[in-house]
Amino acid sequence: MTDNGTAPHGAVLGGTAPPDGPLVELRGAGKSYGNIRALHGVDLQVRPGRVTCVLGDNGAGKSTLIKIISGLHQHTEGEFLVDGRPVRFGTPREALDLGIAAVYQDLATVPLMPVWRNFFLGSELTVGPWPIRRLDIARMKETADRELRHMGIVLDDLEQPIGTLSGGQRQCVAIARAVHFGARVLILDEPTAALGVKQSGVVLKYIAAARDRGLGVVFITHNPHHAYMVGDHFSVLRLGTLELSADRSEIGLEELTHHMAGGTELAALKHELAQVRGVDVEEMPEKEDLSAPVANSSEGNS
Structure with a gap:
């Protein structure tokens, strides 16, 4: 984000809607x-x-x-x-x-591009006079590292290709990038x-x-x-x-x-399957039975 509270593309960040109103x-x-x-x-x-x-x-x-x-x-x-x-x-x-x-x-x-380059992909920072401006690599690396750390993402090497990161890490880099750009x-x-x-x-x-x-x-x-x-x-x-x-x-x-x-659809399906020989519908879950596998997997999640 820029120092004046606006995004690089000119969007005003906040202040336009009531604090408790929907964005x-x-x-x-x-x-x-x-x-x-x-x-x-x-x-x-x-x-x-x-x-x-x-x-x-x-x-x-x-x-x-x-x-x-x-x-x-x-x-x-x-x-x-x-x-x-x-x-x-x-x-x-x-x-x-x-x-x-x-x-x-x-x-x-x-x-195949480094993490820092992907962070600024399409919005690269440049330095120098026109028409010989060049990429401001040092500032992009510093900014990418700072913004990733603000999101709790610590990478040892921003030069590594982003394709070498895990799927979860790539998702997190994309989230941090979107937050940075307003x-x-x-x-x-x-x-x-x-x-x-x-x-x-x-x-x-x-x-x-x-x-x-x-x-x-x-x-x-x-x-x-x-x-x-x-x-x-x-x-x-x-x-x-x-x-x-x-x-x-x-x-x-x-x-x-x-x-x-789709509880309603499951109930209808159970009724239809009851008419088919060789299908045991007694073991199919009713609405209240759906809580059994859920309760075990949700402990501590909320």
């Missing part, structure tokens, strides 16, 4: 592609210092929601507000100018989807660190256990509509898992 808000928002309605009637608020978890199976509408908030696509119904003002982004750069940054699964990194709202697209248990824990730690720095975090995931570890609010999408919207105090992990697993 980003969707009211009845939806998106249609021709005759196909991908998203409909979605209400969502992203507040500073809170993690809003958006859960859903494949095809639930999570990707469409990300694209609307990050400025890649425009909504076709409802309202989209930033700092209480209606907006309609034409490009992701317009969203970034207002402090909304998305970190996608591919991370937009170059595996993100007030951080959208994380399935950051733990391809990671093991240990590396997922590393990423969840830095999601919590971003929240503690006052960012509004949108955590997109299909894993209710990961969501419940760091989430403050939970929204479950199903077939493009909002099935559940609840604060942490209003819902437990087992109920969240039930909604995510």
Whole structure:
């Protein structure tokens, strides 16, 4: 961040919305592609210092929601507000100018480039007179190291190719990069989807660190256990509509898992399978039985 409180792209960091008001808000928002309605009637608020978890199976509408908030696509119904003002982004750069940054699964990194170079990829610092300006390598290394340490990320060698880092470490570098370049709202697209248990824990730690720095975090995931570890609010999408919207105090992990697993669909499936010979449906979980495996794995997570 620059010393005058603005992001490098000109977005004012804070001071435009009430301290307790939402940074980003969707009211009845939806998106249609021709005759196909991908998203409909979605209400969502992203507040500073809170993690809003958006859960859903494949095809639930999570990707469409990300694209609307990050400025890649425009909504076709409802309202989209930033700092209480209606907006309609034409490009992701317009969203970034207002402090909304998305970190996608591919991370937009170059595996063979050093960590510090990836940190400033596309926003390199230069020094010297035009037209013979050159990269300010020393300042970029110093800044990258400082910002990574502020997020609790300590790397022994910033010269190492970013491709040699673990998946969790690369995710954390991408998060720190977005924070440095002025993100007030951080959208994380399935950051733990391809990671093991240990590396997922590393990423969840830095999601919590971003929240503690006052960012509004949108955590997109299909894993209710990961969501419940760091989430403050939970929204479950199903077939493009909002099935559940609840604060942490209003819902437990087992109920969240039930909604995510599609409890209604499971009940219907059990009824159908009961008509098939050779299928034992007595062992299939009812709604209340879903708590058994969940309770064991969630101890100490909240």
